Amino acid sequence: MRIGDAAAAAGTTPRALRFYEQNGLLPPPRRTATGQREYGHRDVARVRVIRTLLSLGLTVADLRDCGDRLDLLEDDALPPYGGPGACSRPSGVAERRLAALDAEITRLTRLRERLAARVGAQAQGVSDRSRS
Amino acid sequence: MRIGDAAAAAGTTPRALRFYEQNGLLPPPRRTATGQREYGHRDVARVRVIRTLLSLGLTVADLRDCGDRLDLLEDDALPPYGGPGACSRPSGVAERRLAALDAEITRLTRLRERLAARVGAQAQGVSDRSRS
DNA sequence: CTTGCCTTTGACGCATGGGTCAAGGGTTAG
């Protein structure tokens, strides 16, 4: 499988695959004699995991910090909480990202409040709407 | 008053003033015979307003869209709601930014929920904390 | 062999709000 097909199979582009490789998210695949990248099903699966985690708000740096244990964050790897030892997620990456998300949400919410105070008192229901 | 003093008076840097000028937030000031920018108190005041509005989450583009009526968003310009006509804020810039903030907050909150669902069920209190 | 699509690497673009450096000229105190 060359890069175009692998990318299509994973629902993305060749550019993205090379980008992941350059940034240490994807191990360098073997090459054909002429230097073209050759991927297998495992690679495609890993790319899917990468995309899922990125879409969850993790950054490239987060996933790079995970190293090869990226899979530990995967969908079916572990149930959310398996008992008093299952919390040992790789590097606490997800926890750090959660904290960063919390900080950003708090910052934006404060901003919204201050801006709203100037514009007028309409539409204060952000927090409520965010609870959906 | 040359750029360095004006910048200091407004609590920022010469670079920022030139940046604001290039981006249409600050009118081009008159120049000395040798081309150096000359600022007055009005300019300094305007820079302060610009910085306040930027710190409130408005973008440079927002303020540019406001044109010269930037002052209408200023602290003491109008009381928040002066009656059935006072809502006519310049270009609805603030309202649009408010909506954008809401959208971003909602997006991040959803992200947080999804990420938290993977990591475990701890620390769900973002919305609550954001209510402060 | 040729055509046409696929792949390679490298480099620039985007949006944000300036920071920082460079090369050259102004200004002012001593």
Add this chain to the structure above:
DNA sequence: CTAACCCTTGACCCATGCGTCAAAGGCAAG
């Protein structure tokens, strides 16, 4: 006059996740 600091414009830098273009070579079908 000169040192020392200020100002001028222009251009590259930061982080993010790739998109896009470019030049050049690979690969399979006709």
